[in-house]
Amino acid sequence: MSASLKALVDEVRACRLCRETSEATPLPHEPNPVLQISASAKILIAGQAPGTRVHASGRPFTDPSGDRLRAWMGVDETVFYDASKIAIVPMGFCFPGLDAKGGDLPPRKECAPRWRAQLMEHLSDVGLILLIGQYAQAWHLGPDRGKTLTATVQNWRDYAETFDPPILVLPHPSWRNNRWLKANPWFETEILPHLQRQVKELLS
Numbered sequence: 001m002s003a004s005l006k007a008l009v010d011e012v013r014a015c016r017l018c019r020e021t022s023e024a025t026p027l028p029h030e031p032n033p034v035l036q037i038s039a040s041a042k043i044l045i046a047g048q049a050p051g052t053r054v055h056a057s058g059r060p061f062t063d064p065s066g067d068r069l070r071a072w073m074g075v076d077e078t079v080f081y082d083a084s085k086i087a088i089v090p091m092g093f094c095f096p097g098l099d100a101k102g103g104d105l106p107p108r109k110e111c112a113p114r115w116r117a118q119l120m121e122h123l124s125d126v127g128l129i130l131l132i133g134q135y136a137q138a139w140h141l142g143p144d145r146g147k148t149l150t151a152t153v154q155n156w157r158d159y160a161e162t163f164d165p166p167i168l169v170l171p172h173p174s175w176r177n178n179r180w181l182k183a184n185p186w187f188e189t190e191i192l193p194h195l196q197r198q199v200k201e202l203l204s
Contacts, residue, residue, distance in 0.1 A: 001039065002039060005038075008118055008119065009037060012033050012119075015031060015111075018108045024109065024110075028097050029097070032050075033093035034050045034060050034094070035090065036060055036083045037089060037122070038083040040084045041126055042126060043087070043130065043202055044088075044089060044130065045130045047061075047089075047132040047172075048090055048092065048107050048132065048172065049091060049092035049093070049094065049135075050090065050093070051063055051095060051104055052098075055095035059081070060090070061088070064175060065173045065174045066080075068173035069173040072170070072173065072192055072195060073130075073196065074195075074199055075203075089116070089119055090136075091107040091116070092107025092108045092112070094108065096108050112139055116139070127165050128165060128168060128198050128199070130167075130168050130195075131167060131169045132173070133149075134149050137169055144158075144159070149171060150180070152169050153170065153171060156168060156169050156194075160194075168194070168198070170191070171187070
């Protein structure tokens with residue numbers, strides 16, 4: 001890791017913006033920023049924000065969602081957690097807390113504007129960006145995003161062909177999307193084979 005990237009990552013890991021200087025409701029617990037990054041990474045996973053298990057472990061996707069995402073990509077934990085190959089930079093670095101129904105709150109709004117562009121500058125070797133969920137899709141796609149998650153994922157070929165580096169849009173691998181996956185079997189038959197081919201090619 002270069003000195004400049006290391007210094008930036010150190011700043012991210014020490015960040016307390018959402019706890020101490022936020023104009024919104026402060027983060028209700030101690031920050032624990034979670035990310036994985038290296039300038040040599042070939043794939044960027046742009047997720048949403050850590051959940052409770054990731055907040056405790058300090059390592060991205062150490063939960064059933066991570067198991068499903070690794071299966072979608074066709075990689076094991078050794079490859080997945082190799083920062084020289086795969087960068088994991090969510091829209092929010094800290095667990096945002098739970099809503100009244102026990103679900104995760106959205107990523108904190110302070111995080112991406114403060115850090116994302118700076119981190120992206122160090123990822124010049126990335127050959128594929130995986131957008132996990134609507135918040136990452138909104139930030140990276142802007143007005144090109146579909147009106148719904150389904151519409152965005154259905155347009156995956158357009159993003160893969162027109163963006164540089166190519167973008168592949170995915171639903172969140174959470175169990176909460178099991179119903180969506182059953183209702184949209186084309187995701188597994190069309191997108192996952194393409195995803196696994198791209199991952200294998202980039203990491204070989």
